[in-house]
Amino acid sequence: MSTTSTHETQIISDPDVPLVRIIREFDAPPAKVFRAHTDPGLVAQWTGPRSLEMQIEHYDCRTGGSYRYVMTRDGDEFGFHGCFHEVRPAEVIVQTFTFEGQPDSVALERMVFEDLGDGRTRLTGTSLVDSFEGRDAFVASGMEQGVREGYERLDELLAR
């Protein structure tokens, strides 16, 4: 029997620097949550809201690698790309991120995988940009729903 509990996703705008922090627990060990972030075949199964389909162009998740993918819905395409600054298995991923609709906006993202024991993981993601206006627009863009829904899909993937 497998039970899937949905944990709360905390999304916190930092008061001092233009950074947003996303915290979420998962009922799976760090190595498994990490793999769901690095194996492109798994990444495509849960990233973003259910209404978008993710097509990965390349996803070379290692220190010095890069990625590009396209989200599609009803013929609309949204491209995203970045590079992987540092990838330490089951510990941390540091990467850049650009939505190609705003090509001059770049975020520096860090995902930390924390072992809570008992096969559980706390994932803390931070996204840093160069202005509070940009950070607040990102938070107001509806990303919240995409993040929450994506993590629900990740719960389902991890429970299989």
Add this chain to the structure above:
Amino acid sequence: MSTTSTHETQIISDPDVPLVRIIREFDAPPAKVFRAHTDPGLVAQWTGPRSLEMQIEHYDCRTGGSYRYVMTRDGDEFGFHGCFHEVRPAEVIVQTFTFEGQPDSVALERMVFEDLGDGRTRLTGTSLVDSFEGRDAFVASGMEQGVREGYERLDELLAR
């Protein structure tokens, strides 16, 4: 006859976000200044203060590429690495940067090459980190002299 004038290097700590801005003009067109930032054989000739020797491990300056180099002085070694988020010829380079002595500190850097006409370029570099303490420690670390001296060496390279 070639004359080399030394332009002032402005180093400005942003009051609102943890970012430092470095502005410098060069008596060479953007394509030439850009090439001195992307061709590893040229990069190694001017980056940093004269007292350090730069040994490039790899320097793949294109969108999605990465780099690593080591600065040496009297047997001491200082490693640096990062990835290239976006490289647009003679326009912009966006990259990440880590000094390996502080492996969890990552800066998001942007270099903008602005054509001033008459074979002159204004280069504006920004470096964004996730705390004011980290930014202020970086500015106080003596990086200022390395930047000024490096740009004097770049003047000499561009005048050849």
